Amino acid sequence: MLSSSGLGVEYVRAEGNTVFHLDANGNEIPVTDYCGGYASLIFGHNNAEITAHAKSVLDSGIPVYAQFSRHPVANRLAAKLNEIVARETGATEPYFAHFASTGAEAIETGVKHAEFDRVLKVAALMGEIEAHVEEAREAARDGRLTVAESAYRKAGTEAPSGGGAGAGAGVGADADADADADAVPPQDAFEQLAGAVARHNGEVAARPPVLLALEGSFHGKLMGSVQLTHNSGFRSAFGGLGAQALFVPHDQPDVLTKTVDGVREQARVLDVVVTDGVADVVERDFPAFCAFLVEPIQGEGGIRALDRDAAAHIQRVTADADCPLLIDEIQTGLGRTGAFLASSHVGLRGDYYVLSKSLGGGIAKSSVVLVHQSRYRGEFELVHSSTFAKDGFSTAIALKVLELLEADDGAAYRQVVERGEMLRAALDRVRADFPEVVKDTRGKGLLQGLEFHDQSKSGSPTISGAAQGGILGYVAAGYLLGAHRIRVLPTASAPNTLRFAPSLHLTEEETAALETALRDWCALLRDEDEKRLTGN
Ligand code: PMP
Secondary structure (H helix, E strand, O other): OOOOOOOOOOEEEEEEOEEEEEOOOOOEEEEEEOOHHHHOOOOOEOOHHHHHHHHHHHHOOOOOOOOOOOOHHHHHHHHHHHHHHHHHHOOOOOEEEEEEOOHHHHHHHHHHHHHHHHHHHHHHHHHHHHHHHHHHHHHHHOOOOEEOHHHHHHOOOOOOOOOOOOOOOOEOOOOOOOHHHHHOOHHHHHHHHHHHHHHHHHHHHOOOOEEEEEOOOOOOOOOOHHHHOOOHHHHHHHHHHOOOEEEEOOOOHHHHHHHHHHHHHHOEEEEEEEEOOEEEEEEEEOOOEEEEEEOOEEOOOOOEEOOHHHHHHHHHHHHHOOOOEEEEOOOOOOOOOOOOOHHHHHOOOOOEEEEOHHHHOOOOOOEEEEEEOOOOOOOHHHHOOOOOOOOHHHHHHHHHHHHHHHHHHHHHHHHHHHHHHHHHHHHHHHHHHOOOOEEEEEEEOOEEEEEEOOOOOOOOHHHHHHHHOOOHHHHHHHHHHHHHOEEOEEOOOOOOEEEEOOOOOOOHHHHHHHHHHHHHHHHHHHOOOHHHHHOO
């Protein structure tokens, strides 16, 4: 596909928004890069300050790998992340930082932590119920307990009857008690109930955790995270490898409400309560939810933003259900949309935040999951680790990235807003002039998308064939590279949408060149110009 779409180019150097390849004579050919390392280069390729910092860090001979020791740089990074998140979200309690290397790894670390927390909560709940059962059992043994008739029905069993020789009433506290049941020893009567309660609770507790994600989501491609990525082309072959997610649409709030309510109803456990010597059964909420994963703006899903209402609904529903909300800011975080967290634009607050991409400053692999204090389990530090996480190099670079973002009272965020508006205005002008081929332009800050109308009926066989095969975006990319020296790619799950994620150094000239290139491509699409596309 690289070769056939003209994207099989080797880049030999990169700087700012430009990548260079060589022509046949060995001369450097500049290409303006709108992919920006799949949105991981908010400060551009080989940013001079970051590179200089990296060199000085390496020259100082810091230990890059000193696992299981003190990590003051990582601690400072965590403190700085907290300071920024608190400012943007108003959070008053801290988040604990757990570092990783890639986006998918941090997602899996976050989900794994959420499951650890859930399992510990399940164990605590089961322990509490077991203690109640034990208390009741003792009372039954001493002949101080009767079992309410209704308790058996609630536990999904029937009252035992006949055969017993014990003194006192085993069951029959209810007025409609079965006379035969009087003969059942209280212990047996109670064990019948306890057995049914244990069976029911065991069945509920053995179910896999419930994971929720939005339709169109992208959270990674590893064994666990791919189950949370909606695109079935990436996910479906690997369903046997991990817990499945329930995918809900972001624009139909009632579907989310119904899904969550349905899970809660199905996942009640039973507890035994004793009042005045009568044992009864009550239902209790069970922690069925592992996490709900949300991208504030879906990147790979085609640059689709959650609006304020959808965000508020998600916040409400997850809070009511005590379902941890994990906000995936891997692509949108670190200033990409003009704020540190894109979720802060719509007032969405996470129990977990996941950051990566630009955190590595374009030269390191780094990611982090932030876990809110109210959910954090310190024991997790002992059960989860990675050789390469929290290393001295990537944490030092990440700290520098935060310093650059926060410098001059947030000048970088303001620059993203300003350059983002410039970029968006150019895309909007193209859309206005080519309404027959451009379906939509959308995004925030320096994460913008341009969606084409379906071209599968184009009179150009190359265009219609590419559209039918779902690769029109790649054909567009090849054309824009070959004819205009512009590097842009479609999003992973919405191949009709081109993503523009340049660095904050985007210039007016670069934007003007992009507009010219897009106009040329749109005219070609509109004119169904096979000849100009293929030369035939
Ligand atoms: N989540 C989101 C929102 C992403 O955009 C990506 C990468 N495109 C990932 C997770 C996965 O990150 P990585 O490719 O580093 O595993």
